[in-house]
Amino acid sequence: MQLAMFLLVLQVTTAFSEDPRLEFSTDTPINNVAKDPQTGRVYLGAVNAIYQLNSSLHLEARAETGPKKDARGCTPPVSTCQDLKDTNNTNKLLLVHSANGSLIVCGSLYRGICSLLNLTNVKEQIYYSDSKGERTYATSTEEHVSVVGVMATLEIDDKPFSVFLVGKGYGSMDSSKLISTRIVQNYRDWVVFESIIEASTVQAVPFVPKYLHDFRFAFKNDNFVYFLFSRTLGGTDNKNFTFVSRLCENDNHYYSYTELQLSCGLKNRYNKVQAAYLTEPGKELAQAITESGEYGNVREWDKVLFVVASSEEGTTESALCMYPLKNINQKLLAIVTACYTDNGKIDDRLVVESPYTSSKDDPCVKHSKDIVNQYKCGADFLPSPLASRQEFALKANPVFIRQNLLTAVAVAVENDHTVAFLGHNAGEVIKAYNPGPGYKTSGYITKVPVQACHLKSDCQSCVAQRDPYCGWCVLEGRCTRRSECSRAEEKNGWLWSPNQQCVKIVSFHPPNLSCLKSQQISVDFSRLRFPDCPRFENPDPVLIPVGYKTRISFEGINLDPYKVSSLMKFEEDVKTEPGPFYSFSGYVVIPLVVLLWVCFSVTLYNCSLGREDCSLCKNADPKYQCVWCTQSSSCVYDQLCASKEPKECPDPQITDITPRFGPLEGGIAVTIKGSNLGIQKDDIKNITVAGVPCKHLRERYSVSTSVVCEIGSAKLYKTGEVEIEVGRGKKGISTKTVRFTYRDPVAQSVSPNQGPKAGGTVLTISGIYLHTASKEDLQVMVDNVPCRVESFGEQITCKLSEYRGETVPSAHLPVTIQYGKHTTTTIKTAFQFSSNPSVSDHQPRSSFIWSVLGGRQIMVVGSGFDLVQKATIKVVASAGEWSGQAVLEEFVEGSKHKNDTVIMFLSPAVNESQFFRTYVQLDDLQTELTPFEYHPDPTFDRLNKTAGGFHARQRFFGVSQGRGFSKAMTAKEAQAFVGDAPCNVNTLQDEKLFLDPPSTAPSARSKRQRRDTGSDPLDLVIKFGNGEWLVGSVRYERKYSLPLPIIIPAVVVPMLLIIAISVVCYRRKSQQAEREYEKVKHQLENLEESVRDRCKKEFTDLMIEMEDHSNDISEGRIPFLDYKTYTDRVFFLPSKDGANDVMITGKLDIPESRRATVTQALSQFSNLLNSKTFLINFIRTLEGRPDFNARAKVYFASLLTVALHGKLEYYTDIMRTLLLGLMEDYVHSKNPKLLLRRSETVVERMLSNWMSICLYQFLKDTAGEPLYKLFRAIKHQIEKGPVDAQLKKAKYTLNDTGLLGDDVEYIVLTLQVLVQGEGPDITPVKVLNCDTISQVKEKIIEQVYKNLPHSQRPKVDSVTLEWRPGSTGQILSDLDVTSQKEGRWRRINTLAHYNVRDNATVVLSRVQHTQQSYDQNHDNHEERNALLEDDKVFHLVRPADELDEMKSKRGSIKDKSMTKAITEIYLTRLLSVKGTLQQFVDDFFRSVLCSGTSVPPAVKYFFDFLDEQALRHENVDEETIHIWKTNSLPLRFWVNILKNPHFIFDVHVSEVVDASLSVIAQTFMDACTKTEHKLSRDSPSNKLLYAKEISTYKRMVDEYYKGIRQMVSVSDQEMNTHLAEVSRSHTDKLNTQVALHQLYRYASKYYDGIIMSLDEDPAAQSKQLTLRLQQIAAALENKVTDL
Secondary structure, eight states: OHHHHHHHHHHTTTSOTTSOOEEEEOSSOEEEEEEOTTTOOEEEEETTEEEEEOTTOOEEEEEEOOOEEEOTTOOSSGGGOSSOEEEOOOEEEEEEEGGGTEEEEEESSTTTOEEEEESSOTTSEEEOOSOSOGGGOOSOSSTTOOEEEEEEEEEETTEEEEEEEEEEOOOTTSOSBSEEEEESSOBTTBOTTOBOOOOGGGBOTTTHHHHOOEEEEEEEETTEEEEEEEEOOSSSOOOOEEEEEEEETTOSSOTTOEEEEEEESGGGSSOEEEEEEEEOOOHHHHHHHHHHTSSOOOOTTSOEEEEEEEOOSSSOOEEEEEEEHHHHHHHHHHHHHHHHHSTTEETTEEOEEOTTOSOOSOOOOOOOTTHHHHTTTOOTTSOOSEEEOGGGOEEEOOSEEESSOEEEEEEEEETTEEEEEEEETTTEEEETTSOOOOEEOSSEEEEOOSOOGGGOOSHHHHHHTOOTTOEEETTTTEEEOGGGOTTTTSTTSEEEGGGOOOOOOOOOSSSOOOTTTSOOOOOOSSOOOOOSOOEEEEEEOSEEETTSOOEEEEEEESOGGGTSOSSOEEEEEOEEOSSSOEEOOSOOOOHHHHHHHOOOOOEEEOTTTTOOSHHHHHTSOGGGOEEEETTTTEEEEGGGOSSOOOSSOOOOEEEEEEOSEEOTTOOOEEEEEEEOOOSSGGGEEEEEETTEEEEEOGGGOBTTTEEEEEEOOOSSOEEEEEEEEETTTEEEEOOTTSEEEEOOOEEEEEEOSEEETTOOOEEEEEEESOOOSOGGGEEEEETTEEEEEEEESSSEEEEEOOOOOSSSSOOOEEEEEEETTTEEEEEEEEEEEEOOOEEEEEEOOEEEOOTTOOOOEEEEEEEOGGGOSOEEEEEEEEOOSOTTTOOOEEEEEEEEEEOSSEEEEEOOOOOSOSEEEEEEEETTEEEEOSSOEEEOOOBOOOOOOTTTSEETTSSOEEEOSOBOGGGSOOTTTOEEEETTEEEEEEEEOSSOEEEEOOSSOOOOSSGGGOSOOTTOOEEEEEEETTEEEEEEEEEOOOOOOOOOOTTSOSOOOHHHHHHHHHHHHHHHHHHHHHHHHHHHHHHHHHHHHHHHHHHHHHHHHHHHHHHHHHHHHHTTOOOBOOHHHHHHHHHHTTSTTGGGOHHHHOOOOOOGGGHHHHHHHHHHHHHHHTOHHHHHHHHHHHHTSTTSOHHHHHHHHHHHHHHTGGGHHHHHHHHHHHHHHHHHHHHHHSOGGGTTSSOOSHHHHHHHHHHHHHTHHHIIIIIHHHHHHHHHHHHHHHHTSOEETTTTEESSOSOGGGBOOSOOOOOEEEEEEEETTSOSOEEEEEEETTOBHHHHHHHHHHHHTTTSOGGGSOOGGGEEEEEOSSSSOEEEOSSOTTOOEETTEEEOOBHHHHTOOTTOEEEEEEOSSOOOOTTTOOTTHHHHHHHTTTOEEESSSOOOOGGGGGSOHHHHHHHHHHHHHHHHHTTHHHHHHHHHHHHHHHHHHHHHSOOSTTSOHHHHHHHHHHHHHHHTOTTOOHHHHHHHHHHHTIIIIIHHHHHOGGGTBSOOOOHHHHHHHHHHHHHHHHHHOSSOOOOOTTSOHHHHHTHHHHHHHHHHHHHHHHHHHHSOOOOHHHHHHHHHHHHHHHGGGSOHHHHHHHHHHHHHHTHHHHHHHHHTOHHHHHTTHHHHHHHHHHHHHOOOOOO
16 A cells, blocks of 8 residues: 555656645545556555546545455355355455556455456446356455556467456465466456466465465566565475566466565565565666676666565564666576576576475476577476575665664655655655655555755755755755756756755955945855856966975956956966965956955975985976985975986985794795885895895885895795895895894694684684794684784784584694795694584663663573683664664673673663664674663652651651663662662562661761761662662661659659550550561562562573474474374374284284285285275174274274275265264264264274374474474473472472472582493583482483484483592482481482582493383382382372371361362462463464464365255254364364374373373363353362463364365365375375284174175175175185185
C-alpha cells in the first residue's frame, strides 16, 4: 500500500510549492494503488471498494467489491456452499491494462478470482466469471500472503497476446503456483485469467513448508520479467534471504527461471526484502557507484534497483541498498553459463543449485560454450530452475539505515542528484536525502509537493536545509527549484542548497562617495543587480621574489562608465596597505569599485626556502632565477647576490645513515642522509658501506639530501664507514661516529606460545641482535600467518592476523623473522593457534548512561579467556540514520578482572544518544552483547518530609518519587550512606528504595559537619556504580535522660511507679509490634521479589544452557533414529520381549537346509496376504477366537504393517475396509464416542502404525526439534538439582509424586575430566556434590560424548572414575567399605562423601570386566544383601524405619500431618519448574497443532475420511467427530511419542524425566477432550498445574481441527503417490521376511479356523485361496493336507 503512495508522490514532483496539499480519504484501508500513465488517473484498491480518481485526487467513480457471502474453502460459485457469511474483500492485485482500456482487479473473495473493469468508469464491469474453476484462481484468500504482478506480452502461435504474471506466497486454500502467467482474453481452450503455463518447477507444493516465499516487487525490463522476494533456503533454519528471479518474457515453459541472492549489509545483516523501486540513478549517483569500483562503469541512463530490507536479528533495523540492474543480469548470466557449461562451477567453486527439486543430485551439466547463446531462454533438456548459492550473492553496502521497519521506497532525480522517499511501518513518508517532515499515509491517499523551498526567506536558511530540490535564486532573491529561477543557467545565478554557499560582500571603502564623480551603484543585500563590471586582469610579472622591489603591470576592462578609456595600461610601485590590500597611485577611479573588483593573483617566493645547500639551489626551476651565493652560503634571487654563482658545488657530506646494522646476506635498504649528494640520480657514481658495494636504488633518490641503496653480502661480521662518489670524482666519507655494522640476528624465544585463531595476539620475540636492519625491512610470519610488526628494538613485538587453517587447535607452528630479501631466523614449534574464546552469557544486561562516570559491573561468562591479552567492552553510539554520514561515537573500558571463564568490566560512560550497540573486544575477536540496553540515569526527588528529612527511628525508610531505579541496578549493587556510615539497601523497586539505617547515629560525611550537631540532619547519599546522588537528609533523635534529683524523697507513691512501668512496657510492646509488622511486610515484599527473580533467573539459566543444544540442533545434530529403528521401537519395543524381540534382532532360527524352501514359501505367503479376500478372512478369523487377546492383536497388527510395507496403498485400503466395519458396529450397536478409544481390534493398531509411518518425516522436519528441545530442557532442569537415585525423586520436577520432599543442601562443582586413552584434552563437567558416583558418571559421559548418540556411548557400568587429589588416585564407587551406616541403613557414596572439591581432576577409564554398581543390579539382589549383611541402602532421603510405624496413634497422626504439611511446602517448586519450561511446552504444542502448510497429507486425508463417514450417519454429531479425530491422532500417536522420546531419538529417558513427560502428556490429552474439567482444592496437583493453560490448548486443538477441515482436499491419487514413495524409500531396510514368518505362526496356530472361513467364502473359493494356503503350509512345516 505505502509503496504505491510513494510512487504517486514522486510522480507529482513538478507540483508548485504553493499548491495546497491534495488528499482523498477512503472508508476502508487501501491495499494497492495504480496509475494510468496515459490519462493520469489514479486507481485505489481498498477493502470492499475500487476508487477511480482524477490527477487532482477527486473522485470520479467507485465500484463496490464487498462484503459478500463467502466461506473459507468454498469453491465458487457460492450457491453450492454452506456456512456462508459476509466476508470482506481485500484487494490483492491492481494492474492497468492500457492496451484494451481495462483495469485488472483481483481480490481475496472466491479463492482469489479476478475481474476486468473499464478504465474510464470502474463501475462498468467488462468481464467476471466465478464458474471457471481452480485454473482461474489467481491470488490468495489469506491476508498475510503478498501478491505482486506485472503486465507482459507472450507469443502464442506466432501471435502476441497480452498476459500478466503473478507472483504470490502460499496460502492453505490457494492455488499451488508460486508464479503463473495468466491470459486476459479467451483463446483456444483457455479462458480469461487462466494460467496458461504449466511449470512444475515453480509450484508451491510440496515445497511450501521449506521455502516460505514472500513476494514484494515485480517489474519488466528488456524482454525479461523480474520478481523480488524473500524465502528460506529449504532447511531447518527459518532465516530469510532476499532473491531476485528472472525469466524471459516470451518463455512458454519457465525454462529460463533463475534466482540470484542479494546480500545487503555486512554478513547479509538486512536479509529480508520489504520493498523495491527501479529507476535511473542520475549523473552524480552513477558517478559515485562507478568510483566505488564494485560494479564497474555505471552510466546515468542505466537502471538501478533500490531495495529496502530489514534485519531479523532481534531488531527492527532496516536499510536501503542499491543494485545496478546490469550487474544483476551479469550475475544471472554467469549462473546460467556455469550450469550449462561447467557443472555449475565458477573458478572451481560450486555456485549453482536447483532449489525446487527433491533430487540431491547436481542438476548442472557440461556442454559447449555456444549453448548459452543458442538457448538464451533455456530448453527442456537443460537444467532448471536455477539459483545461486550464498557464496555467489550480489553484495551491496547499505547507504541508509533506520532504526525501524522501512516498508516502501521510491526514488527521484533532481539536478543530477538522487533523492529517496521512504515509508516506514508507522505510516509516514520521509525524504531520505534530508530527513525532514513526514506525511502520514494511513487510511487516505495524499498528493504533496516533494519540497518546500518557498518557506525559506533568505539565502542562509535556504541552503541550511540541504534540500537537493532547492537553491537560492540570486537575481530574484528567493529560494526556489532550479526550474523556477529565470537565470539559473548563468554562473552563480542559482546557488544549490547542498553546496552551502551564499553571496557575501566583504567590505566597502570608502564608506561614502560623491554622486558627482561617478555613476551611482545600488547594492541590495537580498538582491544584487550588477551591470557589466569593471575589472583588472593579466598582472605582469606573476612571480615576485621576496626582498626585491618589483613593478607590476595589469589591464583594466569595462572602465567606460567611469570616464576612463576602455583599455589602458599603467604602472606603479606596489605598496602595502593595512589589512589584506595592495594600493597604487596615478590612476583615479572610485575607490569602492577598486576594492570590490581589483583582485588578481601573483606568486611570492623565497629562494632559500627548502634549498639549504648548493645542489638544491642549482636544482631550482630556472624561472625563479635562484643562484648559490658563496658570500652568504645561501640560495638567493640572482639580483640579490653580488658575486657569481660557482660552477660546481662543494664535496658531499654524510651526516647519518639508517639503519646502522644489517645482516651478512645483505638485501636491505640503507638510507644515507647528508648534503650536496648530487642534483640528479645519475650524479651518484658509487656507494660502499663498510667496504661492501651498495646498489643505488634510483627510484628512492632525493635531490642532494638522501640516497638509498641496497647493501650487498659480507662474509664476516665487520664495521666500517660509508663512502659515496658524486659527479666528477667528488667523494664523501662518513665520520667515525656514523658507521655501519654487519651482523646476523638470532631469535631465541616467543611469548606467549598460544593464542586464539581470530588473531590479535601480540607476540614478544627475544633474541640476539634482533635490532638489525629497520622496521620496514622486517617481516614476521607464524607459519603462513602474517604478524604485523608494532615495535622494533632489542625485542620485537608484532600483532598476529587471523589463522585460516581448518585444524584447531593447530600444530605448534614455527615463527620466522625475515630481514630484507635474504636473511631469516626461525624458532621452531613456537606458537599454537587455539579455538577462539566464546562468550556464552553476560550479566547484567543493561546499564545506566551515568552521564560521565559509568561504572556498573558487567560479568561476561564464557571460555578460553586465558588466551586473551586485551579485553575491552565497547559501546558504539549513533544518533543519525545515514550509515555513511552518521558520526559513530565509541566508548571503551578495559577489563577489571579476568580468568579463563569470567571477565569483569565496568560499563563505559556514554553520552545521550538514540542507539547503542555493545561489544566485547577480545584481542581481534569482536562479539556483540545482545541484549544489552542503556537506560537514562535514574532521577531522585528530594525527600519531602518535614523537619529536615526522615527520622531514623523507623526500622527502615523509603526513598520515593524517583524514576528508573531498577532499570539497570539491583539492591545488591546499590549503595547508600547516612553521613559516613553505609546503609543497607533492602529492596529496590523502579520508583522506591527501602533502606535499613544504622542503628546508631553515624558521623557527618564532610569535615565541616563533623561537630556535635545534636539532632541536626545527616546527608543521605545513594550510589549506583560511579553515580552519586544527594537525595535528602536523615535526622537521628537524641535520647534525653532526665536525671532524677538526688533529693527526691525515697517515699514515691508506689502507684505512680506502677503506672510509669506499665506505660513504658506498653510503649515498648507497641513499638515492637510495629517493628515486627514492618519486618514481616518487608520480608513478604522481599519474598515476592525473590520468587520473581528466581523464576527469571531459572528461565535465563535454562535458555543459556539450551543455547548449546540449539547450536547442536542447528548443526543437524538432533539424534534422530533411522526409519527402521524408529518403526522397530514404535511397533515392537512395548512387546513382552522388548529389545530382544525377533522383529528387532532380525534373527530366525531356520536350518540352512530348509532356508531356500522357507524363503520361497514365505514369498508365496506374501502374495497370499496381498489378496484382500484372504487377508480380511484371516483377520476376522483371528479376532473371533477368544484366546486372541489384546496383546496378540497389537503384535499381529505390527507384523502385518511390516509385511505389507512394500504396498502401503494396499495396506491403507485394508485399513479403510476394516474401519468402515468397525464404525458400523459402534454407530449402530455401541456408543459411537468410544470408537478408536483403545486398541481392542487389529485395525485400531493398524491405524496407529499407519500414523507412525506417515508422520515420520513430519517429526524429522517440523515437530522433532521442539520435542527434542522440550526433552533436553526437562532433563537439564531436573539434573540441575538433587535427584534421589533410590527413590527416583527430584527436587525439580513437574510430577508431585516424584517431588523430593526434603530441602537437600548441595553445591555445584565443576570437575576437570580426563578420558584415559583419548588424548590430553580436559572437559569441564558440572555436577552436584550430592550426586552418587553413578550419577556423576552419567553426567560426565553425557558431556564428554555429547556428539555421539546414546547407543554409541559407553555404559555407566563399563567405566570407572578415579579422583586424583594429589600424586595418588582413588577409585570412586557407589558403595565400598567407607560407606556410612545409619542403623540398618547404608548411604550410597556421593562426591561430598569423598570430599571432592571444585575444579578437581578426575579420570574416566573403561574396564574390561564390569561389575555392576550396587544400587542398579536388581538381578543380584540376594547376593548383594548377603555381602552387605542385610543392610538397606538409601541416597538422599532415608525411608521411615519399621520402628516409626509402632509409635502411638496420636503421635503418628500428628507426625503424618506435620510431614504432609512440610512436603506440600515444596509443591511451589512444581510451579517454578513449570514456568521455566512453559515456552518449550508451548513450542511443542504449536508445532503439533499448527494447521495450514505444515499439516501432513495423511492427517488431512484421514480426517476427511472421518468427516465423510460422519455425514453418512445421523447420530454422529460434531462432538463425536472431535472425539474420533482425537482418538485417531493426538491420543493414538502424539501422546505415545511425547511419553517415549526414545521412539524417535537415540536418547535415554530416565524415570524422573519420564514422570515429568507424563504430566505434559496428560495435559495434552486433557486439551484434546471436549469435557470441561471442574477443578477443586482436592484435584491432583498435576491437573492444577496446567489448569490455566488448558483453555488455551483446547482452543488450539479446535482451531487445528477447523483449519484442517478447510484445507484443500488430498485425493486418493495424491495419497497413494505419497505412500508409494514411503514404501520405495524404506521397505528394503525392514525385516519383512521375519514378519512374514511370524505372521505365518498365527496362520498355523489358527489354521483350521482360517481354512473353514475360506471354504465358506465364495470369493475365496473362486480364487482357490484354500489351496494356496495348504500349499504354503506343506512347504513351511510339512503339514498334512488334502492335496
